[in-house]
Amino acid sequence: DVEPNEQQLKDLQGFMETEQQKAVIQAAINKLTETCFDKCVTKPGAKLDSSEASCISNCAGRYLDSSLRVRGILAHSSRAQLSPVRLLLM
Template identity: 50%
Template sequence: MSDFESLSSISGDKELQEFLMMEKQKAQVNAQIHEFNDICWDKCISKPGSKLDSSTETCLSNCVDRFIDTSLLVTQRFAQLLQKRAGDL
């Protein structure tokens, strides 16, 4: 195998790993959103009906939005800590 072929193989492996990592992250986000929806459903829905009233709809929307905001805040904070730690090394 030539050096060029080795580099191409390594590059392809790296791209595959990045793709797989991104797909895993998408799956984690989707799973998290489903979990938020379940929690908010239990919190906001007292009795299921044929349609949602405005207060229930608002409760669901606000509940999911707060979970997503909190999740993003925690993720950003961890990213900041990792960057700071990497800079200290």
């Protein structure tokens, strides 16, 4: 058996981290798509009408803003050792 060297282990770790980040991004895109489509498209057809397109655009913007806000709160809470709920109440 050949043991991997330190560089190979670092390369593998980097690859795994990249793949994990891709999976997280893909899951977020899937959730955003599902959430906004379900909210905005009442009668699926060949094309989105202008109100559906506008709704999806607004929904996606709000979803991304909310996600960034929550991530910021969670990052801050982990640094400050405070619960996210407590931070929201501040």
